[in-house]
Amino acid sequence: MNIEQTVKRAMSDVAQLSDCQLIETIEPDTLLLQSGLDSLGYAMLVAQLEEELGIDPFTELAITVYPATFAEFVAVYAQGLEQKRD
């Protein structure tokens, strides 16, 4: 499973747990805050991805711009995993 699929599956797991309703199709340019997850949902998503991938890029990377879209969110994780491998 690639990172994008991992994130999408984690989003749907978290939506179920946190009683959020994800929008039908999440596109690369979908705004995170309009995907159906609220701030609690995002906090849970970051915690779940940390368990699965072993990284929390929001504490480990010096992110100067926060991700606003789904594609940017996935890119932050891709970058984090790459740094972890190095």
Next chain:
Amino acid sequence: MSNLASLLINRAVTPVIESASQSFSVEWLLELAQQWREEYQHLKNKPLALIYTDSASFSVGLLAFDGFCSDLYLCSASLVKSIDPSYQRLSINIYPASEQHIKLSQEDAEIAQKSSFRVDHAFTHTIVTRWWLASSGTSGQPKWFSHSLASLTLSTKASPTLSALCWANLYQPYRYAGLQVLLQALTSGATLVDGSSEDLITNMKHFAREKVSALSATPSMWRQMLMTNQLLNLPLKRITLGGETVDQPLLDKLSALYPDASIRHIYASTEAGVGFVVADKLAGFPVDWLQQGVGRAQLRIDENQHLRIKPSHKLDAQLEALIDEKGYLDTQDQVQIEGERVLFLGRASGVINVGGNKVHPEKVESIILSVAGVLQAKVYGQANSVLGSLVVADIVIDSHHDWSSISHSVRERCKLILQRFEIPVKLRHIDSLVVSPTGKLNRSDNV
């Protein structure tokens, strides 16, 4: 003796409150406040529960009844249920669509708006009103703490620069942080924009249109705003953080985006009021303050590594048990000195801060323990980079029961009774929990 109305009367620059559809000058709100006071003469020296509707209407109530009623309980529709039922309740709505209480004809309204303000005589009768603000208690029932206008406005300032600001309120004005924003805007002569929508992106677009230049929010709210891609549309000059521990990466991000803005971290609580303000863009506070004090407050660290604070204002009598013989209040915040800074580690009591919302572990534990088959439960916070902390529960079950059915029941019970932020995001099945000799759960390993 000053009341809120007298602080605003005859100001050179007067504030304005903006909603999505209307704008109210403070002269106009004072006119309405005078009418409310006249209409409710019987409330003189009596307690009143003021129910929040919107910032402008709420301000009318505060202006009318501060210095007039003995006590003002600042309520939402749900908080008012915890107030003594014999107290008068009042929900003011000054919007034209629901003017049940306002006895102004359109003509009167126009005259009042045009006239210079002459109602100061109406506010001359003044007593010191106790302002009551609710904090979430351990049992889930709100606890009420009293303040005075003087203590609530200790950290508010007025200057030409401050009066030029346009504030937006992301907090509820009947809570401590929201009231601070409202009072800062009113007493400094600034403009205040209501964050009327539930949706952050809609609010941010509204704030951008109104050119909001001052914003107060929890660190979690700031992180969320950073995710909207809209933050840079606001010409921010004053950035205020509070309600949670402020971390250095967030301060660095905000100061990189707004190098010229004043960035202030307010250390305050509903129970004790404002303690101090840190404005040097660094996490924690300077270690020198332990010797010198800050503003009119004195600080020290006790033998349990708790921060103690001695404010200049009088504290609510309910806090007596937490105040030592020299007048220092135990804030229950654990701190640690690192180099030249004192850094915050978390709450000693185990209270979990989820994005600025307090979660009492005992309350969540009691609900988990009410599920058949659960023997022990321990609820604690797990560090989270989005909301500061999330709630996690360790659970010991009777070996005759099945974990998947019990965890399902725990989730269902929690959903039924708790607010969303209080529900554990993770349930961990463990074999046993460490209990101290006094029979209490050992919370220190998770603080």
